[in-house]
Amino acid sequence: MKILVPVKRVIDPYVNIRVKSDQTGVETENVKMSMNPFCEIAVEEAIRLKEAGKAEEIIAVSIGNQSCQETIRTALAMGADRGIHVLTEEKVEPISIAKILAKICENESPGLVISGKQAIDGDNNQTGQMLAALTDMPQGTFASKVEIDGDKVKVTREIDGGLQTVNLNMPAIITTDLRLNEPRYASLPNIMKAKKKPIDQKSPEDYGVDVTPRVSILKVIEPPKRQAGIKVENVGDLVEKLKNEAGVI
Amino acid sequence: MTSLFYIEHANGKVSDQSLKAITAASQIEGDVHGLIVGSNIDEAVEEASKINGLSKLLHLDDAAFDNVLAEKLTQVIFNIAGDYDYFLAAATTTGKNVMPRLAAKLDVSQISEIVAVESADTFIRTIYAGNAIATVQTSDAKKVLTVRPTAFKAATTDSAECEVAKINAENIPSISEFVGEELTKSDRPELTSAKTIISGGRGMQNGENFELLDKVAEKLGAAVGASRAAVDAGFVPNDYQVGQTGKVVAPELYIAVGISGAIQHLAGMKDSKIIVAINKDEEAPIFDVADYGLVADLFQVLPELEQAL
Numbered sequence: 407m408k409i410l411v412p413v414k415r416v417i418d419p420y421v422n423i424r425v426k427s428d429q430t431g432v433e434t435e436n437v438k439m440s441m442n443p444f445c446e447i448a449v450e451e452a453i454r455l456k457e458a459g460k461a462e463e464i465i466a467v468s469i470g471n472q473s474c475q476e477t478i479r480t481a482l483a484m485g486a487d488r489g490i491h492v493l494t495e496e497k498v499e500p501i502s503i504a505k506i507l508a509k510i511c512e513n514e515s516p517g518l519v520i521s522g523k524q525a526i527d528g529d530n531n532q533t534g535q536m537l538a539a540l541t542d543m544p545q546g547t548f549a550s551k552v553e554i555d556g557d558k559v560k561v562t563r564e565i566d567g568g569l570q571t572v573n574l575n576m577p578a579i580i581t582t583d584l585r586l587n588e589p590r591y592a593s594l595p596n597i598m599k600a601k602k603k604p605i606d607q608k609s610p611e612d613y614g615v616d617v618t619p620r621v622s623i624l625k626v627i628e629p630p631k632r633q634a635g636i637k638v639e640n641v642g643d644l645v646e647k648l649k650n651e652a653g654v655i
Numbered sequence: 656m657t658s659l660f661y662i663e664h665a666n667g668k669v670s671d672q673s674l675k676a677i678t679a680a681s682q683i684e685g686d687v688h689g690l691i692v693g694s695n696i697d698e699a700v701e702e703a704s705k706i707n708g709l710s711k712l713l714h715l716d717d718a719a720f721d722n723v724l725a726e727k728l729t730q731v732i733f734n735i736a737g738d739y740d741y742f743l744a745a746a747t748t749t750g751k752n753v754m755p756r757l758a759a760k761l762d763v764s765q766i767s768e769i770v771a772v773e774s775a776d777t778f779i780r781t782i783y784a785g786n787a788i789a790t791v792q793t794s795d796a797k798k799v800l801t802v803r804p805t806a807f808k809a810a811t812t813d814s815a816e817c818e819v820a821k822i823n824a825e826n827i828p829s830i831s832e833f834v835g836e837e838l839t840k841s842d843r844p845e846l847t848s849a850k851t852i853i854s855g856g857r858g859m860q861n862g863e864n865f866e867l868l869d870k871v872a873e874k875l876g877a878a879v880g881a882s883r884a885a886v887d888a889g890f891v892p893n894d895y896q897v898g899q900t901g902k903v904v905a906p907e908l909y910i911a912v913g914i915s916g917a918i919q920h921l922a923g924m925k926d927s928k929i930i931v932a933i934n935k936d937e938e939a940p941i942f943d944v945a946d947y948g949l950v951a952d953l954f955q956v957l958p959e960l961e962q963a964l
Contacts, residue, residue, distance in 0.1 A: 417783070422786075422918075423783045423784075423786035423787060423918075425786075425787050432782075432783060432786075432787050499764050500755070500764065500765070501758065501759060501762070501763065501764045501765075504759055524900075526783070526784060526899075527782065527783060528782055529767065529768070529781065529782055529783070529784065529899065530755075530765070530767045531751050531755070531767055532755035532758070532765050532767060533755075534755075535725070535751075535752065535753075535754075535755035535756045535759070536755050536756065536758065536759035536765075537759075538725075538726075538756060538759075539729065539755075539756040539757070539758075539759035539760045540759050542828070542830070543830070544726050544828075544830040544831035545725055545726070545752070545756065545831075547725070547748075547751070547752050548748060548751075548752075550893065560834065563748075564748070564893045564894065565748040565749075565836075565894075566747050566748045566749075566845075566847070566894065566902070567838040567839060567845070567894060568836065568837050568838040568839040568892070568894055569836065569837045569838075569892075569894075570833075570835075570836045570837075571833075571834040571835045571836070571837075572724065572831055572832065572833060572834055573831065573832045573833075573834050574830065574831045575830045575831065583893065584883070584886070584887065584893065584900060585886070585887075585893050620763070620764045620793060620794050620795050621764050621766065621791050621792065621793045621794070621795075622791065622792050622794070623789055623790070623791055624777065624790040624791065624792055625789070625790040626782070626787050626788070626789045626790075627787070627788050628786075628787065628788070629781070629785060629786065629787070629788050629925075632925055632930075632943075632944040634942060634943045634944065634945065634948075635930075635945055635946035635947055635948065636946075636947060636948070637942075637947075637948045637949070637950060638947050638948070638949050640949070640951075640959075641949070641956055641959040641960050641963050642963060644931065644947055644949055644960070645960070645963045645964065647947055648908070648929070648931070648947070652908070652929045652946065652947075654851070654907050654908040654928065654929050655851070655875060655908065655964070
């Protein structure tokens with residue numbers, strides 16, 4: 407079985423986000439970029455399934471500019487087998503990403519697609535579900551546990567009130583939540599080895615997908631700042647203020 | 656213009672999250688129809704039919720929908736999609752699961768977790784874990800939106816009953832099945848609808864110490880939450896998590912205990928009316944957003960606080 411893992415290049419999660427003064431977006435020039443943390447969890451889960459003998463090949467896909475190759479190399483260094491880079495300078499929306507991935511699924515026939523539940527830049531939380539719709543596959547979103555049993559996959563999902571378990575016919579789409587696993591660091595020998603692993607370069611046109619955006623960003627601003635209040639001396643003070651000043655208890 | 660709003664329910668009651676999110680639908684010009692789906696849901700249907708702003712309620716009552724899975728629910732909405740211009744749901748784990756699947760079937764982009772409606776095609780949402788706020792405009796004819804409930808006031812359920820119509824399940828796929836659910840049992844209110852929340856962070860040191868928060872929560876009738884750091888450290892389950900990757904809350908009173916105030920946590924609670932921070936590190940960024948800060952050891956403060964209430 408093949409596992410397809412889409413990976414996205416985003417601003418590193420530990421970098422402070424700065425909104426551009428012309429309100430067109432956030433500053434990405436000279437900013438450290440990394441693989442989206444939820445995508446790292448997806449790569450890790452695919453590797454663990456391969457290590458457990460449930461999968462033979464892991465294909466990492468990234469869609470975007472030339473630098474996305476680095477993100478694919480990171481996945482290859484972690485343990486993916488080969489990459490597909492769909493090169494485009496356009497800012498590709500989830501619906502178009504899902505369409506490209508659907509075409510790749512048609513070509514590669516993976517048994518599972520494992521993706522992050524959301525990317526920490528756009529916070530859309532859409533691509534996995536959209537891909538599932540376009541390929542008519544079932545979806546196990548926000549997964550905290552994945553168990554393959556024959557031609558079905560049992561997925562435990564993080565839902566608002568607790569956990570939900572679903573059984574999905576394969577091929578299926580899984581999107582990862584935080585507690586699914588802890589991604590490994592790539593070792594130096596594996597980073598060297600990854601340089602020799604193949605990456606196929608494609609374009610959206612190769613897949614016949616029009617990636618023209620449907621949503622335009624009119625303005626991006628900083629969130630309003632909350633003012634710091636006062637420090638209280640002790641618990642008695644705090645309770646008094648909450649009762650009489652704020653009136654919330 | 657007509658909007659279709661998907662109404663969630665549990666135990667015979669319409670979800671508070673849906674009541675809040677439906678207010679966004681009401682701010683869009685035109686009628687709002689509701690859709691409610693489940694099995695043996697007469698009670699919830701009756702309550703939903705009285706939601707202010709709803710002009711028609713569609714319901715699907717079918718044993719096959721005892722548990723609502725994305726694959727099935729998407730098809731139910733898709734079957735009637737021709738009648739509607741807007742499709743909305745609260746950005747709960749259900750809304751997030753279903754609406755993008757619907758959007759792709761309709762070949763449109765989705766606008767996720769809107770916090771305001773600017774006009775018929777323009778909406779406001781947060782990006783980068785709440786570090787930036789984007790105004791976005793969609794050119795799609797049909798619009799699929801999820802709504803952040805805390806950004807809207809709940810609709811009341813005291814209007815006269817609206818028109819109620821039954822729909823049937825057709826072409827429902829059977830590619831997935833429900834196995835089970837393990838809901839966190841708690842006497843506390845739900846995080847997303849609680850008026851008061853007390854949350855613990857890495858400073859709590861372990862899961863057992865969350866009992867100290869429980870005791871205070873008991874006195875306040877509060878829900879108990881946690882930072883991502885506390886969840887990552889395994890102190891409490893993920894459904895406690897308040898933050899951009901967990902739940903977004905906006906209670907009257909939010910008490911952050913042993914939480915440093917990482918931006919991803921602030922994104923989930925900074926719209927609370929009053930914020931209290933209890934932390935022994937006076938440099939902790941949580942104090943920058945707190946109305947009342949107490950620099951002290953939480954293991955001393957929590958028992959004292961329980962006593963004082």
